[in-house]
Amino acid sequence: MTSMAATPLIRIRGVGKRYGSVTALADVSLDIHHNEFFALLGPSGCGKTTLLRAIAGFEDPDEGSITLTTGDTQPADAGEVDLLALPPNRRPVNLMFQSYALFPHMTVSANIAYGLEREGLARSEIARRVADVLVTVDLQDKASARPRQLSGGQRQRVALARAIVKRPKVLLLDEPLSALDRRVRADMQVELKRLQHEVGITFVVVTHDQEEAMSMADRIAVMEHGRISQIADPVTLYQRPVSAAVADFIGMSTIIPGQAAVDGFTALGERLPAAPSGVIGPALLVIRPEDVRLHADDPTDAAMGSLSGTVLATHFFGGTSTTTVTVAGLGRPVLATQIGPPAHRIGAVVRVGWPAERAIVLPDTP
Amino acid sequence: MPDRTRTGTGTRRPVERGLGWLRLPLIGAFGFLYLPIAVLVVMSFNASSIPFVWTGFSLQWYPTLASNPQVLQGLLNTLVVAVAATVGATILGTLLAVGLARYTRSVLLEAYSLAPAIIPDLVLAIGLLILFTSIGLTLSLFSVVLAHIVFGMAFVAAVVTARIGQTDPSLEEASRDLGATGPTTFLRITVPSLAPAIIAGALLVFTLSLDEFVIAFFTDGPRTPTLPIVIYSMVRFGVTPEINALGALLLLVSFTVVLAAQRITRLTDAL
Numbered sequence: 001m002t003s004m005a006a007t008p009l010i011r012i013r014g015v016g017k018r019y020g021s022v023t024a025l026a027d028v029s030l031d032i033h034h035n036e037f038f039a040l041l042g043p044s045g046c047g048k049t050t051l052l053r054a055i056a057g058f059e060d061p062d063e064g065s066i067t068l069t070t071g072d073t074q075p076a077d078a079g080e081v082d083l084l085a086l087p088p089n090r091r092p093v094n095l096m097f098q099s100y101a102l103f104p105h106m107t108v109s110a111n112i113a114y115g116l117e118r119e120g121l122a123r124s125e126i127a128r129r130v131a132d133v134l135v136t137v138d139l140q141d142k143a144s145a146r147p148r149q150l151s152g153g154q155r156q157r158v159a160l161a162r163a164i165v166k167r168p169k170v171l172l173l174d175e176p177l178s179a180l181d182r183r184v185r186a187d188m189q190v191e192l193k194r195l196q197h198e199v200g201i202t203f204v205v206v207t208h209d210q211e212e213a214m215s216m217a218d219r220i221a222v223m224e225h226g227r228i229s230q231i232a233d234p235v236t237l238y239q240r241p242v243s244a245a246v247a248d249f250i251g252m253s254t255i256i257p258g259q260a261a262v263d264g265f266t267a268l269g270e271r272l273p274a275a276p277s278g279v280i281g282p283a284l285l286v287i288r289p290e291d292v293r294l295h296a297d298d299p300t301d302a303a304m305g306s307l308s309g310t311v312l313a314t315h316f317f318g319g320t321s322t323t324t325v326t327v328a329g330l331g332r333p334v335l336a337t338q339i340g341p342p343a344h345r346i347g348a349v350v351r352v353g354w355p356a357e358r359a360i361v362l363p364d365t366p
Numbered sequence: 367m368p369d370r371t372r373t374g375t376g377t378r379r380p381v382e383r384g385l386g387w388l389r390l391p392l393i394g395a396f397g398f399l400y401l402p403i404a405v406l407v408v409m410s411f412n413a414s415s416i417p418f419v420w421t422g423f424s425l426q427w428y429p430t431l432a433s434n435p436q437v438l439q440g441l442l443n444t445l446v447v448a449v450a451a452t453v454g455a456t457i458l459g460t461l462l463a464v465g466l467a468r469y470t471r472s473v474l475l476e477a478y479s480l481a482p483a484i485i486p487d488l489v490l491a492i493g494l495l496i497l498f499t500s501i502g503l504t505l506s507l508f509s510v511v512l513a514h515i516v517f518g519m520a521f522v523a524a525v526v527t528a529r530i531g532q533t534d535p536s537l538e539e540a541s542r543d544l545g546a547t548g549p550t551t552f553l554r555i556t557v558p559s560l561a562p563a564i565i566a567g568a569l570l571v572f573t574l575s576l577d578e579f580v581i582a583f584f585t586d587g588p589r590t591p592t593l594p595i596v597i598y599s600m601v602r603f604g605v606t607p608e609i610n611a612l613g614a615l616l617l618l619v620s621f622t623v624v625l626a627a628q629r630i631t632r633l634t635d636a637l
């Protein structure tokens with residue numbers, strides 16, 4: 001299963017796309033491997049849809065290449081196809097549209113059969129595969145319904161069935177869950193992940209929801225302004241972000257600007273706990289809320305850092321609580337998460353610290 | 367897909383209560399609209415042959431009409447023109463609308479394509495006459511069909527363009543994505559999703575062509591008059607109850623077609 005080492009399934013190199021003065025994609029390069037659940041994550045307008053549509057064949061990149069490995073996962077018989085040379089209807093990939101794009105004048109089963117009919121398969125084969133996929137997405141009883149008679153979640157499953165029934169090499173999904181309400185969305189995240197395992201198809205999912213990407217994807221490409229900022233698995237992305245922007249986008253964090261030197265990190269005239277990072281000069285210190293420790297202010301306590309602040313607010317979520325502390329000189333308050341109820345009252349003066357090895361020091365490049 | 371507001375009488379506005387005097391202009395306007403038509407229909411059942419004096423009820427003018435060879439030939443000519451023009455205008459108008467939506471973003475070009483529906487009939491008629499004679503086309507029913515296609519396709523294009531604006535553009539892309547070629551996508555996805563507008567446009571062209579006079583008058587040959595031209599030549603010798611009967615029949619056809627158009631569009635919309 002994990003022959004991802006050798007040849008990637010999709011190889012994207014130096015892809016760029018401009019619309020007039022807007023740069024939608026700039027020098028995008030990435031590899032997507034066999035059977036991977038890959039997420040493209042970034043704020044709205046960063047070029048995610050454009051990249052997906054370029055893979056599917058609905059946008060022509062201005063430059064760069066997109067190739068697909070044919071043959072099996074064996075590197076020996078792998079050949080490469082230039083995807084950009086093929087029209088959308090001849091690419092072995094399928095796109096699930098953000099609007100689902102179900103054909104309103106056809107029943108659910110006719111929608112699903114449409115792609116198989118285009119392959120010229122025998123009627124009996126088509127009927128069998130449609131019936132099978134309806135079971136997979138649990139819509140057996142909706143076979144003869146029209147799209148307009150379905151709920152949002154059901155439409156989404158029809159769109160999914162219509163795409164996977166073609167057994168594409170890669171399934172591209174553009175914000176597949178954004179049209180659903182919160183509760184259904186949580187169910188469908190689990191469902192998508194299960195389906196991907198079951199059908200063994202490589203999924204590339206576009207999303208602007210970092211929690212969604214983190215919880216589903218094997219690897220995530222974080223995009224900003226048409227560029228890739230970082231490609232990594234969710235844990236690496238969280239623990240070792242390459243820029244403050246990535247750190248800020250992935251999960252909660254406190255970011256403190258300062259100066260990094262060989263022997264430590266200085267901000268607000270204080271030495272702050274930080275492990276040696278190799279960064280010298282203007283730098284940003286990123287600390288996650290769960291790593292922040294708060295101590296009742298005691299001038300004799302020299303342990304940990306030496307920042308002190310005032311508790312601004314506390315929030316209790318049942319299992320955990322979050323304390324917001326304002327530190328004089330810092331633009332944004334420091335967030336601290338701990339297990340159990342909050343340990344400090346609003347207005348209390350506290351020392352703020354963290355284990356040096358948990359602090360992430362990044363160069364401060366404007 | 368979000369629910370769209372549908373055409374037709376699906377949703378009703380609340381009826382305004384009070385301010386009763388405002389109904390007077392409403393009734394007046396309707397009277398102004400329909401009184402001439404009502405007079406025509408009533409007079410078609412007049413026993414007298416003097417068209418302005420009511421002497422009693424009679425159905426005699428309808429059989430008389432049916433035995434008038436001039437009228438029957440005119441009716442046949444008109445039906446031939448209307449059917450042929452409807453087919454031509456529907457196909458070309460649909461292609462025009464789809465092409466405009468797909469290949470241009472020019473508002474100007476779109477406006478130009480609709481112009482034949484708006485410019486004065488007389489101007490269009492004279493232009494077509496000059497064109498036909500300069501290319502040596504003998505004036506006949508065929509030239510009337512061509513002329514009606516010109517203005518008819520503009521109407522179809524207008525109706526279909528409005529519908530395209532409401533349909534999800536990713537439907538066609540989804541079809542391509544699922545492996546369909548361009549022509550298959552057009553026939554299996556584009557046309558069916560535009561069907562209500564295409565049918566409505568076709569019926570519109572049919573009713574317009576049925577009683578079109580000015581353009582037909584200029585582009586028709588002398589030996590094949592359409593029904594409106596026949597009526598015109600009869601009216602020159604005075605309005606007879608026979609003509610009233612003919613008018614009432616035309617009215618019936620137009621109303622039926624318009625009602626059918628509403629029915630069909632609502633039916634296909636509901637699919």
Ligand SMILES: Nc1ncnc2c1ncn2[C@@H]1O[C@H](COP(=O)(O)OP(=O)(O)O)[C@@H](O)[C@H]1O
Nearest residue numbers: 019022023024043044045046047048049050051
């Ligand atoms: N067809 C287009 N014409 C002009 N600009 C476009 C077009 N498609 C996308 N863009 C622009 O390209 C940028 C990236 O868009 P998109 O890929 O849709 O972003 P995302 O999916 O990440 O929200 C945006 O600034 C958008 O306005």
Ligand SMILES: [Mg+2]
Nearest residue numbers: 048049050175
């Ligand atoms: Mg998008």
